[in-house]
Amino acid sequence: MSNPPVEVLVYGLGAIGSFYAFILSCSEEVRLTVVARSNYDAVKANGIKITSGNHGEHHVRPYRVVKSAAEAGQKFDYIVCAHKAIDQSGVPPQIEPGVDAARTTIVIIQNGVGNEEPFRESFPTTTILSCVTWSGVRQPQPGVVTHTKSEDMQIGLYPNKARDSAAETARLTHFASLLATGKTVFQIVPNIQVQRWEKVVWNAAWNPLTTLTLMDSHSWLNSSEGATPMTKKVMKEVIDVARALGVPIEYELIDRLFERILRMPPIGSSMRTDYENGKPIEVDIILGYPPLIKGSS
Structure with a gap:
């Protein structure tokens, strides 16, 4: 009997979100759902086209393309937040329909500091992984992404005293294995x-x-x-x-x-x-x- 898929939601399908949606889609474990807004029609119709200096050309067809987490109508193992960090406090209510406090891990891929705090306030018992990316990615037109050879990421836990540290580390290790399957460059760091x-x-x-x-x-x-x-x-x-x-x-x-x-x-x-x-x-x-x-x- 096969294992159930790893349910992944990518929230924010700009250039960075699209690139890491591609990376995660490389794992046969992953069933990928994406929340798209300005590029919804293009991605819904044609998927995501990636041209990468490191990975070549790929065409990603997500399992589902939705306009909101609520529309997906399910809970997720990982919710990857790659949206622009404009209104952080407004995002937790948007992803809440997809969060199971015991099961879901929130992954934040954004610029800035203090990004994690609104998520911790809304989801006090949920594991949060925080990521910093140095990747040269553009989306010159909706659903079309170009990537240079610039590619690096650091990932670490945003520690949660309400959870067992071994369980949190296991979540980090598992997500890192999904990144590794996609052959992206990353390092796990002790203090993100x-x-x-x-x-x-x-x-x-x-x-x-x-x-x-x-x-x-x-x-x-x-x-x-x-x-x-x-x-x-x-x-x-x-x-x-x-x-x-x-x-x-x-x-x-x-x-x-x-x-x-x-x-x-x-x-x-x-x-x-x-x-x-x-x-x-x-x-x-x-x-x-x-x-x-x-x-x-």
């Missing part, structure tokens, strides 16, 4: 908040600078003698906040991130893309939340 803050150091610099100037990263750095010092100052200020909160991040991270950007071709940012497309942008979770929690500490 370190990686979250490291990514915020990156995002807090490049997202607003490329959006406000409408320049790519390299054009900005070459625009004046003050561009590099200003960028490093922004990064340092974020590290100052992290360290004040007890997050063990060293200032040498700034040099590592500069080495990373200089190795890459010129890039914009997701914030700039959203601005140019007239979409809401992730301001608070990247730029507002760090000083807010520093001020309340």
Whole structure:
């Protein structure tokens, strides 16, 4: 007798959500349901087309394409939240119809810090996995995703004192096995908040600078003698906040991130893309939340 499928819901089918929907669909264990909004019609009709520098070309046909978790009418083993972190407090009620507190694991794949708190408040006994991704993915048209060779993720537990730690680790290990089947690059880390803050150091610099100037990263750095010092100052200020909160991040991270950007071709940012497309942008979770929690500490 075959095992029942692993029921996975991907909530937020933008570029990142679509990419990891593809990765998870590679496992024969997984039965994939996706919540799509602006690209609903395209994905419902044609599925998701992926062109990847690492994985080649693929066509993903989810088991179900729905407009809401409630429409799916079932509970899930994993709910992957890959939506833009614009209104975090509004999302838990949206996914609640798919949550079984004892069975469901919530997986958060987003930029920013503090992302997990609204989910913990709404689901106090549910396992939460938190992920940071460094993947070059775009959705140039609905349901069509292009991926460069840039691909990395860190994943870890958002610890829950209400659950047995061994049981939580087992959930993490199982989800990691699904990622491994999809041959994506990832690392399990002991304190995911370190990686979250490291990514915020990156995002807090490049997202607003490329959006406000409408320049790519390299054009900005070459625009004046003050561009590099200003960028490093922004990064340092974020590290100052992290360290004040007890997050063990060293200032040498700034040099590592500069080495990373200089190795890459010129890039914009997701914030700039959203601005140019007239979409809401992730301001608070990247730029507002760090000083807010520093001020309340």
